[in-house]
Amino acid sequence: MNKYIGHPYQLAGFQEYRLTGGKADGMRMLRVKNGKGLEIEISLDRCADLSQITVNGINMGYFAPCGYVHPAYYDNKGTGFLKSFTAGFLTTCGLTAVGNPCIDDGEELPLHGNISHTPVENYAVTENENHIEITSYIRDASLFSHKLILKRIYSVSKNENHIEMYDEIENISSMTTPVMILYHCNIGYPLLSENANVVIPSLDVTPRNEHAEKDIENCLNMEEPQKDYVEKCYYHNVKENNGIAQCGIYNSDIEKGLVIEYAKETLPYFTEWKMMGEYEYVLGLEPGNCTPDGRDVLRKEGKLMFIEPGEKYKSQLVFKFIENHNKFTEELKCW
Numbered sequence: 001m002n003k004y005i006g007h008p009y010q011l012a013g014f015q016e017y018r019l020t021g022g023k024a025d026g027m028r029m030l031r032v033k034n035g036k037g038l039e040i041e042i043s044l045d046r047c048a049d050l051s052q053i054t055v056n057g058i059n060m061g062y063f064a065p066c067g068y069v070h071p072a073y074y075d076n077k078g079t080g081f082l083k084s085f086t087a088g089f090l091t092t093c094g095l096t097a098v099g100n101p102c103i104d105d106g107e108e109l110p111l112h113g114n115i116s117h118t119p120v121e122n123y124a125v126t127e128n129e130n131h132i133e134i135t136s137y138i139r140d141a142s143l144f145s146h147k148l149i150l151k152r153i154y155s156v157s158k159n160e161n162h163i164e165m166y167d168e169i170e171n172i173s174s175m176t177t178p179v180m181i182l183y184h185c186n187i188g189y190p191l192l193s194e195n196a197n198v199v200i201p202s203l204d205v206t207p208r209n210e211h212a213e214k215d216i217e218n219c220l221n222m223e224e225p226q227k228d229y230v231e232k233c234y235y236h237n238v239k240e241n242n243g244i245a246q247c248g249i250y251n252s253d254i255e256k257g258l259v260i261e262y263a264k265e266t267l268p269y270f271t272e273w274k275m276m277g278e279y280e281y282v283l284g285l286e287p288g289n290c291t292p293d294g295r296d297v298l299r300k301e302g303k304l305m306f307i308e309p310g311e312k313y314k315s316q317l318v319f320k321f322i323e324n325h326n327k328f329t330e331e332l333k334c335w
Contacts, residue, residue: 011035012158014125014132016044023084024068030123032132032154038161038321043088045071045119048136048152051088055161055321058256061089062188062282074117081111087186087282091116094181095140095148095169099292109295113180115140115150132156147173148307161321168314171307178295179307182271182288183317185260187249192283194224196251199332200272200285201239208233208293219272222283229277235291236272240264241333247285250328257322259331262287266315287317 005011012035019027028044029051037056043049051068053060069084078101085091093099097113115138123136134154141147148169155164171177198220207213212232219234238245245264250257269291273284289305290298298304307313322328 008127009033012132013127014134019068022068023066023070023073025070027068027070028119030125030134032134032156034132034156034158034161036158036161038156038163040089040156040163042134042136042154043068043086044123044136046086047092047116047118047138047150048120048123048134048154049088049092049116050090050163051086053089053321055256055323058190058254059188060191060256060258060321062087062186062192064088065279071117071119074114076110076114076117079111081116084117087184087188089186091184091186092181093184093288093292094179095150096146096178096180097295098180098182098288098290100294100297102294102296104294104296104299112182112184112292130158132158141172146175146177147171148177148179161323163319165317165319166314167316168312169307170312171309174309176306176308178299179305179313180288180290180295180298181267181313181315182269182286182290182292183262183267184273185285185287187258187283187285189281190254191249191251191256191258192222192281193251193253194222195253196222196249196283198222198247198249198283200236200247200270201332202236202270203239204237206235206237208235208291219274222274223276225278225281226276227278229275229280231277232274233292234272234274236270238264238270244333245270245287246332248328248332249283249285250322250325252325255323255325257325257328259320259322259328260285260287261318261320263316266313267317289313289315 093112097109
């Protein structure tokens, strides 16, 4: 025990609280701080996604114009998702649909699926001298349809500004079910600016459409916010080192950076979402087991993954927040 403090949260720990007012009213949030300058907010009513992350008070993610929105306001038709897309540092897309709204196998599917608007069913927090661990369970199930349980674990280091994230999706039904997941990691100002150095060590890059193809040579070059900017998406075949793929961003203006690591075997696709619009200024770094082209397209292309009854699909990501450029380059082993 530290004799200099009265309560552990003076240095590190967690607190649950609720938001009040507007469309956020009643939302449960879990604030975690590690004592090294890393503070995160976990949205317990939105799939335990990472709503906000700061490092020594500096913002890392993008916060969309709608702000916090309770899942009760979710519009699951077409692109209604955008009305409550808080973005935050991480939005989970899935679990049976990702990307464009479509009709697949007779089922009408909304943009990016429903899981990001699904509350945590229960959670637990454990803490020791080295880390704070949050385990949550999110149920994505209905009558006459798929039945999936997402077990999500965050391990927040107290020794360095790192977050390890483990997801396990279990099929608790008797039917084979499509399984789609995309980790919509949203980088925002001031980590993101025209002076940011973005590193995606790719073997090859494919533009999503003709609009993106026209500027493919600048896909990693960030720009100032622009009026009427049209989003550009690129699919990267990211290099791997011993099965681990990496990407990163560093901004010397604030001497802050981020490295994302993930297992490429379970997350073989990587989408870069470049959106340099005024007030809509965000870079998406998005590992997934699919692209955001819609379930119908992936089925036709033979890329749709399935999960069998009783089977578990597992994935893992690590977020490393860095405050030194030399350390940033050292961490990028695949570069």
